[in-house]
Amino acid sequence: MREAVATTSRDQHATVDRQAVFAQLVHEQMIARRVADAAVFHFDCVVRVACLLALGRTAEAEAELPIVEANPVSGAAEVVAGLLALMREDFVGALARFEQAREATGGKDWHSWSGLANLLLGRESAAESDYRRYREESPPGDCGIAVVDLDVWSRHFAAHLQSRAIQTTIANIRTQLLQRVADENAGEAN
16 A cells, blocks of 8 residues: 555656646747737746646636736737646636637637536536537647546546536546547648
């Protein structure tokens, strides 16, 4: 039993280390770019906030919201507010903010975050629908990011995602996202 606990602890430590490196790289990218394109800047802010929250650095993540709100583009401020609501375990509030973000983009973006909120609310069908739309509409490469997000947040909110139905839904969503990644990679190889 002790060995299993030690292995789990090592695995969690390795995950946190990879997440910390990723968060730092995202931050350095943002600084290095001094992005003139506001949409790219705001997407980077969303990624940074998600990384900070995954690392448990909530105060730093909260400090990003006024920056994004000062020049809102593409629903990014709503997504950041939704991510902060997720951390407070306000899943209904998070879903509302993610839906506002989708409306701000004409329904084109942020489906994976709505899918996550729906999973946390136990709404398997709505989650599958959100992730299906994400798979169909996201640019190449984004489904790989969605798999990482799903894995990180599923571990973080594991206590809320224990039912067999939710676990099956997560496995199905993950498989479908990975299939899109494989299809994209096969297309690049040809």
